[in-house]
Amino acid sequence: MQQTLAKKEFTPPQVSSREFKRDNLPPTDDYREQLFELEKAGELEVQRVPEPYVELETKYGRKKKIPHQMTWHHKSCGQCGHIPGYSTSIFWINRKLGFEYHDPRDQTSCTAWNYYASSTSNSAAQAGIAVRNFSQAKIDGYFPVIHCGTSYGHYKETREQLLHYPVLRRQVRKIMDRLKMPFVFPEEIVHYSEWVHAMRDRIAELQVLDLSKVTVTVHPACHYHKLVVEDAVYDRDLFDGQRTAIISGLVDALGAKVGDYSTWHDCCGFGFRHILVSRDFSRSFATTRKIERMKEEVNPDVTLTHDTGCVTTLDKSQFAAQAHKKNVGIPVMSDAQFAALAMGAHPYIVCQLHWHGVDMKPLLEKMGIDHKKAWEEFEVQAERIKAGEIEYISWKEADA
Amino acid sequence: MSIYSDAKYTDVPLEKKQELFDEVKADMRYDHQLYGCYECGICVAACPSARFYDFSPRVFAQVMAREDVDTFYELLNDSVWDCSQCFSCTRCPRQNNPGGIITIMREVAVNHGMQSAKDALKAYSRIIYKIMSTGTQVAPDMLQPDFFPDWGPDVKQVSDNLDVWRRCVPPETMHTTELAWDVSEKTRLELYMIWKLTGNLEMIEKIDEGIFMILEEVMEELLEENGYDIDDYENLLEEEEDE
Ligand code: SF4
Numbered sequence: 001m002q003q004t005l006a007k008k009e010f011t012p013p014q015v016s017s018r019e020f021k022r023d024n025l026p027p028t029d030d031y032r033e034q035l036f037e038l039e040k041a042g043e044l045e046v047q048r049v050p051e052p053y054v055e056l057e058t059k060y061g062r063k064k065k066i067p068h069q070m071t072w073h074h075k076s077c078g079q080c081g082h083i084p085g086y087s088t089s090i091f092w093i094n095r096k097l098g099f100e101y102h103d104p105r106d107q108t109s110c111t112a113w114n115y116y117a118s119s120t121s122n123s124a125a126q127a128g129i130a131v132r133n134f135s136q137a138k139i140d141g142y143f144p145v146i147h148c149g150t151s152y153g154h155y156k157e158t159r160e161q162l163l164h165y166p167v168l169r170r171q172v173r174k175i176m177d178r179l180k181m182p183f184v185f186p187e188e189i190v191h192y193s194e195w196v197h198a199m200r201d202r203i204a205e206l207q208v209l210d211l212s213k214v215t216v217t218v219h220p221a222c223h224y225h226k227l228v229v230e231d232a233v234y235d236r237d238l239f240d241g242q243r244t245a246i247i248s249g250l251v252d253a254l255g256a257k258v259g260d261y262s263t264w265h266d267c268c269g270f271g272f273r274h275i276l277v278s279r280d281f282s283r284s285f286a287t288t289r290k291i292e293r294m295k296e297e298v299n300p301d302v303t304l305t306h307d308t309g310c311v312t313t314l315d316k317s318q319f320a321a322q323a324h325k326k327n328v329g330i331p332v333m334s335d336a337q338f339a340a341l342a343m344g345a346h347p348y349i350v351c352q353l354h355w356h357g358v359d360m361k362p363l364l365e366k367m368g369i370d371h372k373k374a375w376e377e378f379e380v381q382a383e384r385i386k387a388g389e390i391e392y393i394s395w396k397e398a399d400a
Numbered sequence: 401m402s403i404y405s406d407a408k409y410t411d412v413p414l415e416k417k418q419e420l421f422d423e424v425k426a427d428m429r430y431d432h433q434l435y436g437c438y439e440c441g442i443c444v445a446a447c448p449s450a451r452f453y454d455f456s457p458r459v460f461a462q463v464m465a466r467e468d469v470d471t472f473y474e475l476l477n478d479s480v481w482d483c484s485q486c487f488s489c490t491r492c493p494r495q496n497n498p499g500g501i502i503t504i505m506r507e508v509a510v511n512h513g514m515q516s517a518k519d520a521l522k523a524y525s526r527i528i529y530k531i532m533s534t535g536t537q538v539a540p541d542m543l544q545p546d547f548f549p550d551w552g553p554d555v556k557q558v559s560d561n562l563d564v565w566r567r568c569v570p571p572e573t574m575h576t577t578e579l580a581w582d583v584s585e586k587t588r589l590e591l592y593m594i595w596k597l598t599g600n601l602e603m604i605e606k607i608d609e610g611i612f613m614i615l616e617e618v619m620e621e622l623l624e625e626n627g628y629d630i631d632d633y634e635n636l637l638e639e640e641e642d643e
């Protein structure tokens with residue numbers, strides 16, 4: 001006998017109905033004590049988080065210090081190169097909040113994208129590159145804030161290795177001596193999205209758009225919360241402290257809705273090597289495990305993430321998937337771009353949304369942004385550049 | 401000899417496989433990446449590459465823990481490059497890090513100039529050149545329709561308007577097209593010296609001699625112009641071994 005199948009309904013996991021007690025969690029070392037001991041022994045110099053700072057709770061309860069300002073912006077290759085509105089939005093929010101920051105030229109990539117793609121490097125080189133950047137930040141008089149999720153994860157790995165292996169510290173010391181630079185390591189490794197989270201109430205105070213009708217899905221970056229897990233920020237009041245609070249906390253503060261979906265923990269499919277030369281994997285994974293699931297279970301207006309590779313993979317993979325009649329079409333951007341838009345940033349001059357793949361117009365309309373007018377304004381500036389009237393768009397136009 | 405009847409690479413001497421295996425084990429990070437394995441499969445459930453390829457982080461943990469050098473050699477050739485290096489597998493209840501083991505295995509494969517590593521990195525080498533010479537991994541001028549045909553018409557729009565659109569980005573450091581941001585020459589040279597001091601140029605030579613030669617020529621000319629004596633920057637890891 002043939003049975004009629006009932007329409008399959010998805011019930012998202014009810015994390016909030018569970019109680020999660022923190023009392024007997026495994027103790028984790030506070031690595032800062034080891035750093036300070038090494039400093040006392042004269043092995044390295046620890047750069048302290050400048051005051052004032054916000055203290056955020058991490059996975060196992062340690063309080064992490066997030067500086068307000070005097071930040072040295074460790075930029076990301078993929079953000080600056082392919083998603084320029086990402087870094088621009090981070091700077092723009094700093095400016096809007098009246099904070100002093102430094103956008104250095106004396107900064108290299110962490111080179112971890114290359115390392116995880118090709119392994120054409122080793123621990124000594126990777127640690128040397130990290131410490132050279134950190135030392136430069138100290139010399140410049142600012143505290144490093146890391147834009148890329150992979151740089152953040154890799155620098156945490158590097159810190160673990162430097163603390164564990166005297167031989168690596170000796171090698172890095174030799175490298176820094178040859179470069180005639182000090183051996184500096186920061187007290188905290190801070191990701192920009194932690195700073196956004198720490199500033200979310202101040203961002204909300206400056207909010208000019210009503211986002212109550214906007215539904216968001218969140219994709220947390222693997223290298224943020226899976227690589228050296230004890231540094232990631234959690235909050236008892238969000239998901240009962242069972243998932244990182246990053247992004248969701250911001251969306252909540254801005255009055256938009258966070259929609260839950262069953263593959264929240266999954267990777268985006270970036271793959272480091274794959275996204276550049278083996279994209280069949282990245283495309284399949286991003287669309288079947290992330291975008292299609294979000295569409296089916298939440299149908300969000302936008303998905304927000306906090307890392308270079310995740311924005312790229314989730315956004316760019318959707319175009320080819322349409323040819324296979326896949327259920328795709330979700331705009332993708334970073335938490336920083338979303339926050340900047342909420343504060344009134346220009347969608348093209350600041351957030352540079354024309355570098356993204358998926359059509360943003362329905363989202364912008366729902367957010368109350370006149371994208372036609374905004375594009376015309378962008379084109380006026382582009383024409384001025386073409387006519388040789390101005391060389392660049394400067395912060396003056398962006399801050400306006 | 402392998403216990404499996406369908407074992408591959410039976411023509412490769414056991415000594416060679418053992419040598420590579422011992423190099424992985426000798427890496428200082430190795431002891432903190434493998435603590436035995438329950439075969440629970442939690443890592444596999446979390447692993448994106450396992451959903452797409454014939455690939456399993458559990459197999460890496462098992463094979464390494466059993467010290468099965470024949471299967472290790474198969475993984476080194478046929479599997480390591482499938483890993484996404486996402487580290488979702490660190491959810492392992494034994495605190496293993498299969499992705500970390502794979503990083504080390506890849507390093508050994510590159511150091512030995514293995515053909516499988518060369519094949520996996522063939523199309524990728526130009527990126528190695530970019531990162532090593534400029535200090536940024538990807539750049540706006542890489543956004544070209546023939547490199548990213550599957551990313552849709554926006555890539556063509558970006559590439560058609562690249563110069564003007566880059567100058568429409570407000571931060572002063574980001575008006576570049578060949579670099580992700582404007583890295584100062586001093587800093588680019590410092591980065592190159594780090595590659596030299598840690599023997600990375602030798603690794604590149606083993607994997608792609610052509611890229612190595614261009615890189616060396618371009619960068620060393622720049623170093624000389626800036627008054628550096630390149631002989632001061634010999635591989636210090638080798639010095640360490642001698643000590
Ligand atoms: S790091 Fe590699 S093995 Fe581990 S989960 Fe990611 S893809 Fe799988």
Ligand code: SF4
Nearest residue numbers: 437438440441443492
């Ligand atoms: S999660 Fe850990 S213990 Fe379980 S199969 Fe994977 S490596 Fe083995």
